[in-house]
Amino acid sequence: MPPFPEAAKSAVEDSQMRHNLRLATGTIRGKREAVVSELDDWPDLRQAGKAIKDRTLRHLDTYLEQLEEAVTAAGGTVHWAADADEANEIVTGLVQATGESDVVKVKSMATQEIELNEALAQAGITAYETDLAELIVQLSDDLPSHILVPAIHRNRAEIREIFRDRMASWGVPAPEELSDDPRALAEAARVHLRERFLNTKVAISGANFAVADTGSMVVLESEGNGRMCLTLPQTLISVVGIEKIVPTWSDLEVFLQLLPRSSTGERMNPYTSTWTGVTPGDGPQEFHVVLLDNGRTDVLADTVGRQALRCIRCSACLNTCPVYERTGGHAYGSVYPGPIGAILTPQLRGTASETEASLPYASSLCGACYEVCPVAIDIPEVLVHLREEVVARPGHRAEKAAMGAAGWLLNGEHRLDTAQRAASAARSLVPRRMPGPASAWTDTRDIPEVPEESFRSWWRREGAAEAPEHTGDGGDEDAQEGGRR
Ligand code: SF4
Numbered sequence: 001m002p003p004f005p006e007a008a009k010s011a012v013e014d015s016q017m018r019h020n021l022r023l024a025t026g027t028i029r030g031k032r033e034a035v036v037s038e039l040d041d042w043p044d045l046r047q048a049g050k051a052i053k054d055r056t057l058r059h060l061d062t063y064l065e066q067l068e069e070a071v072t073a074a075g076g077t078v079h080w081a082a083d084a085d086e087a088n089e090i091v092t093g094l095v096q097a098t099g100e101s102d103v104v105k106v107k108s109m110a111t112q113e114i115e116l117n118e119a120l121a122q123a124g125i126t127a128y129e130t131d132l133a134e135l136i137v138q139l140s141d142d143l144p145s146h147i148l149v150p151a152i153h154r155n156r157a158e159i160r161e162i163f164r165d166r167m168a169s170w171g172v173p174a175p176e177e178l179s180d181d182p183r184a185l186a187e188a189a190r191v192h193l194r195e196r197f198l199n200t201k202v203a204i205s206g207a208n209f210a211v212a213d214t215g216s217m218v219v220l221e222s223e224g225n226g227r228m229c230l231t232l233p234q235t236l237i238s239v240v241g242i243e244k245i246v247p248t249w250s251d252l253e254v255f256l257q258l259l260p261r262s263s264t265g266e267r268m269n270p271y272t273s274t275w276t277g278v279t280p281g282d283g284p285q286e287f288h289v290v291l292l293d294n295g296r297t298d299v300l301a302d303t304v305g306r307q308a309l310r311c312i313r314c315s316a317c318l319n320t321c322p323v324y325e326r327t328g329g330h331a332y333g334s335v336y337p338g339p340i341g342a343i344l345t346p347q348l349r350g351t352a353s354e355t356e357a358s359l360p361y362a363s364s365l366c367g368a369c370y371e372v373c374p375v376a377i378d379i380p381e382v383l384v385h386l387r388e389e390v391v392a393r394p395g396h397r398a399e400k401a402a403m404g405a406a407g408w409l410l411n412g413e414h415r416l417d418t419a420q421r422a423a424s425a426a427r428s429l430v431p432r433r434m435p436g437p438a439s440a441w442t443d444t445r446d447i448p449e450v451p452e453e454s455f456r457s458w459w460r461r462e463g464a465a466e467a468p469e470h471t472g473d474g475g476d477e478d479a480q481e482g483g484r485r
Contacts, residue, residue: 001333003358008327017153021328024152025319031265032316032372039261049258050376052251053310057300063212063245064291070215074277076287081239083294088119090290091204091237095125098235098286100202106219106226107131108206109147109313110239110292112335113348116204127204128170128196130225132189139166145329145337148263148315153328156180163188171195193225203229203284207240208312209255210289212247216276217289220259220269230273236284241292243309255312258374262314295348304385308344310375317369317379323362332359339369343382351390360386420454427452 001007012018036042056063068078081087095103103120105111105127117127117138129138136151137144140162144150151159163174163185172192178184205226209218217238219226230236246252260269278287300306318324318338329337333355334345342363346356360383363369369379391399409415423430427450433442 001355003354004331004362007331011327011331017328020153020155021325025325028265029319035261035265035267045254045258046374046376048254049374052254053375056245056247057309063247064242066212067210067215067245071277071289074215076277076289079290081290081292084114087114087239087290087292088116091116092120092123094237094288095202098202101125102200103127103202103204104196104200104229105129106205106229107134109335110206110241130193130229132223135189136162143330146318147313159185167192197228197232201233202235203233205238207238207244209246209252210240210244211249211252212245214276216274219273222270224271227271227273231283233284235286237288239290239292242296259312259314262316262374299347305347305382307377308347308382310377311340312375314374316372320368320372339379343379346386357390360390423450424452
């Protein structure tokens with residue numbers, strides 16, 4: 001993917017996509033606001049969610065071992081994956097051991113992050129997505145553009161065309177007379193998927209939460225496809241990021257209130273599936289959990305950036321972000337788009353490449369994402385922190401020199417005064433566009449007109465008599481200028 005500004009440029013030119021996004025994010029935003037405002041204790045819930053996640057992350061090693069013990073005691077098997085390659089190798093090996101070549105999948109960000117479907121395909125295993133939006137994305141060879149609604153950039157008419165053109169090559173075809181009525185589209189998907197659910201012996205899922213003290217996994221979804229995948233197959237493999245842990249069921253209760261209201265704008269989640277190891281004669285008889293690091297312990301080591309690991313993937317920050325609403329998710333070049341992607345992706349992958357280095361700038365720092373985040377992740381704080389990291393890289397010498405010169409100028413009143421007088425005297429010479437490489441700045445911005453007289457000079461002349469005595473304890477220059485302020 002190209003860096004964000006380049007990718008965003010072509011995205012904002014797509015008026016159909018902008019329309020689809022504005023409609024979809026506006027609707028979800030409105031629903032969220034309505035159900036959140038019903039709860040008087042929402043700020044307390046938010047603080048509780050933040051505190052639970054922070055405490056868990058501080059003692060992550062302990063809780064992970066507790067989880068492993070509990071899963072094993074309940075008849076499951078725990079695997080540890082340091083990175084994407086190791087996780088893909090483990091999952092591929094587990095599927096191959098069953099002798100199957102098809103798997104059904106529950107929507108999972110972790111498996112998209114490690115590109116599991118592609119790794120399975122290389123081993124001759126076909127992964128079938130069963131979430132409606134993921135199915136649309138898979139059938140159209142597209143990429144997800146939203147955490148919760150991966151096909152948010154598509155409208156009904158586009159989805160009908162995708163179903164009519166592509167369903168037959170993946171299984172049960174769409175009806176010839178398929179309309180773009182949402183119920184007809186859902187029915188076509190239901191019939192297409194039903195065959196898969198009934199015939200596939202292996203399922204792969206993620207987990208929204210993993211409860212350490214009982215070893216239980218929790219998946220929240222809205223369509224019932226997850227319930228089918230988690231109960232019908234013989235073997236279940238769950239790929240779970242190590243930050244998904246909550247210590248106890250009482251802790252889980254807080255998130256089961258925060259997540260549905262923040263994500264789909266519902267009071268209660270439609271399908272919440274929980275399972276603990278293996279139960280003879282009921283559900284999958286073989287259960288594996290792959291605990292995925294893939295850069296998360298590096299994020300944990302950063303005292304500012306680690307708050308990103310509190311994320312419960314609700315997508316409220318995407319739905320409220322003015323940048324995301326205009327660019328859509330593809331411009332972020334990652335499975336994690338929007339504000340959370342702008343802080344998570346550069347931390348998971350590092351900022352060495354231009355694509356990741358551009359992400360902390362994909363924000364106006366308006367703070368709307370922080371306001372809506374149910375676990376109070378201060379996304380603007382992390383964005384600024386990451387920008388510091390990016391400009392500290394080699395290759396930003398000109399920017400650093402410019403900031404150094406600005407700091408020197410602004411830190412001395414005499415210097416600033418002299419510069420302002422010089423700028424006023426030469427105001428007719430200030431160009432409308434910057435020359436050379438700096439012209440990129442003025443391509444989209446106007447250079448402000450330099451006034452005939454600076455405010456400081458005007459104030460000295462007009463307001464000095466009424467100005468209060470300066471009582472500051474600044475440096476020499478402050479002391480000299482104090483009486484004139
Ligand atoms: S950062 Fe906060 S608002 Fe955004 S997806 Fe994560 S939990 Fe939701």
